[in-house]
Amino acid sequence: MYRFRHHRPATVDEAARIFSDCEDPAYLGGGMTLIPTMKQRLAAPTDLIDLGRVDGLSGIRVSGEEIRIGAFTRHADVAASREVIHAIPALASLARQIGDMQVRNRGTIGGSVANSDPAADYPAAVVALGATVHTNRRRIAGDDFFKDLFETALEPGEIITAIDFPIPARAAYRKFPQPASRYAIVGVMVAELGGKARVGVTGAGPCAFRATALEEALNRGFDAAHLEGVEIPDAGFNTDMHASAEYRAHLVGVMAGQALAAL
Amino acid sequence: MQITLSVNGRSHTLDVPENTLLVDIIRERLRLTGTHVGCDTSQCGACTVHMDGRAVKSCTVLAGQADGASITTIEGIGTVDALHPMQAAFRECHALQCGFCTPGMIMTAIDLVENTSQLDGSTVREGLKGNLCRCTGYHNIVKAVLSAADKA
Numbered sequence: 001m002y003r004f005r006h007h008r009p010a011t012v013d014e015a016a017r018i019f020s021d022c023e024d025p026a027y028l029g030g031g032m033t034l035i036p037t038m039k040q041r042l043a044a045p046t047d048l049i050d051l052g053r054v055d056g057l058s059g060i061r062v063s064g065e066e067i068r069i070g071a072f073t074r075h076a077d078v079a080a081s082r083e084v085i086h087a088i089p090a091l092a093s094l095a096r097q098i099g100d101m102q103v104r105n106r107g108t109i110g111g112s113v114a115n116s117d118p119a120a121d122y123p124a125a126v127v128a129l130g131a132t133v134h135t136n137r138r139r140i141a142g143d144d145f146f147k148d149l150f151e152t153a154l155e156p157g158e159i160i161t162a163i164d165f166p167i168p169a170r171a172a173y174r175k176f177p178q179p180a181s182r183y184a185i186v187g188v189m190v191a192e193l194g195g196k197a198r199v200g201v202t203g204a205g206p207c208a209f210r211a212t213a214l215e216e217a218l219n220r221g222f223d224a225a226h227l228e229g230v231e232i233p234d235a236g237f238n239t240d241m242h243a244s245a246e247y248r249a250h251l252v253g254v255m256a257g258q259a260l261a262a263l
Numbered sequence: 264m265q266i267t268l269s270v271n272g273r274s275h276t277l278d279v280p281e282n283t284l285l286v287d288i289i290r291e292r293l294r295l296t297g298t299h300v301g302c303d304t305s306q307c308g309a310c311t312v313h314m315d316g317r318a319v320k321s322c323t324v325l326a327g328q329a330d331g332a333s334i335t336t337i338e339g340i341g342t343v344d345a346l347h348p349m350q351a352a353f354r355e356c357h358a359l360q361c362g363f364c365t366p367g368m369i370m371t372a373i374d375l376v377e378n379t380s381q382l383d384g385s386t387v388r389e390g391l392k393g394n395l396c397r398c399t400g401y402h403n404i405v406k407a408v409l410s411a412a413d414k415a
């Protein structure tokens with residue numbers, strides 16, 4: 001790795017201030033994406049601003065109709081949280097399916113969401129549950145958060161502080177993992193929220209999105225029969241050595257069907 | 264940067280460059296070479312140690328992140344005369360061949376057994392997803408972990 005400076009601020013404001021003073025800074029969450037990327041020299045920030053010692057960034061709180069998860073909360077803690085398992089079991093199960101145990105022991109929800117990896121799991125839940133992303137500057141609706149491959153609505157220097165997930169009547173997440181990395185070739189969360197269906201998809205396109213065709217079908221009838229024959233257009237879908245765009249489009253329907261069956 | 268960390272119960276204060284990885288501190292500075300490096304992509308798990316009681320890939324932890332942490336490596340869990348029950352189970356079940364993956368496997372397996380209430384073949388395989396073995400085909404590793412879990 002290239003040389004860099006490692007800053008360890010104690011508050012969000014201090015972290016943001018350091019960011020604005022540095023040449024090419026990057027926030028450091030659990031480091032499970034950033035450190036491997038730096039080892040491969042795909043990124044070479046001059047300054048890492050570690051969020052690990054910032055007060056109040058981790059923890060899980062249920063309040064009435066929502067669960068708030070602090071940005072620095074690790075995947076393993078979401079997976080094991082009694083509150084999450086009780087209120088949104090699909091979210092705990094999603095967290096349990098991320099990578100492997102060691103990755104879950106370090107990786108954070110804020111880092112995962114900020115990164116907008118096309119194959120990351122959490123983004124499916126952020127869009128499916130209509131979550132709200134809190135930053136040090138504003139709140140961003142989950143529907144408006146993911147913009148493109150590794151691109152989000154975050155501005156330079158903006159820090160995710162927490163994510164609020166509305167508690168759905170029911171929800172389920174199913175993914176077709178890439179067997180070596182465990183990332184999603186396609187992952188789908190189906191939820192029923194406020195009497196309406198919401199379907200969040202990851203892995204298929206450049207970033208997570210809602211499958212409106214499937215939502216409309218489920219709003220006509222919340223069962224497998226209504227999913228049958230629904231066309232998933234594969235325009236703009238990812239094609240790589242693991243799966244073609246066409247195959248991914250097919251998997252969206254299959255994973256949605258499996259999630260529906262698990263509701 | 265100056266960091267202080269405890270490794271296998273002994274406290275160390277070290278001056279290291281900021282781009283030093285925890286695994287390099289363990290291997291190069293403290294000469295605890297039981298922890299291995301098998302990849303450059305955070306995938307193989309050969310470098311797994313416990314950091315504040317949890318299995319982590321020490322090749323993907325920076326010195327500054329480990330500052331203040333309590334680390335346990337494979338050298339810290341048992342001795343040649345008094346193996347840790349997981350080490351004994353690996354020996355008993357012939358769960359290693361070349362042994363390169365073994366320290367990481369054992370550190371992950373200990374976390375798994377300590378933090379999972381009900382283990383069976385599929386949960387053990389799931390739990391060991393982050394550890395690659397190129398020799399054994401995993402079968403005897405799973406057997407060893409289940410046998411150690413039974414005795415725990």
Ligand SMILES: Cc1cc2nc3c(=O)[nH]c(=O)nc-3n(C[C@H](O)[C@H](O)[C@H](O)COP(=O)(O)OP(=O)(O)OC[C@H]3O[C@@H](n4cnc5c(N)ncnc54)[C@H](O)[C@@H]3O)c2cc1C
Nearest residue numbers: 029030031032033034099107108110111120121160182183
């Ligand atoms: C072997 C392996 C397998 C994996 N498998 C999966 C998988 O199956 N599914 C999956 O979803 N992920 C997977 N991951 C990725 C993992 O979940 C990461 O933890 C996650 O993508 C990034 O979180 P982090 O906390 O480690 O962030 P970092 O790596 O520290 O940061 C990632 C990016 O987010 C930025 N960032 C971090 N925190 C914040 C914040 N609070 N506000 C603003 N920006 C921030 C950083 O600047 C950086 O650009 C895997 C990783 C590995 C190494």
Ligand code: FES
Nearest residue numbers: 301307308310322
């Ligand atoms: S050396 Fe391969 S995961 Fe750390």
Ligand code: FES
Nearest residue numbers: 360361396397398
């Ligand atoms: S025993 Fe050789 S890699 Fe596992």
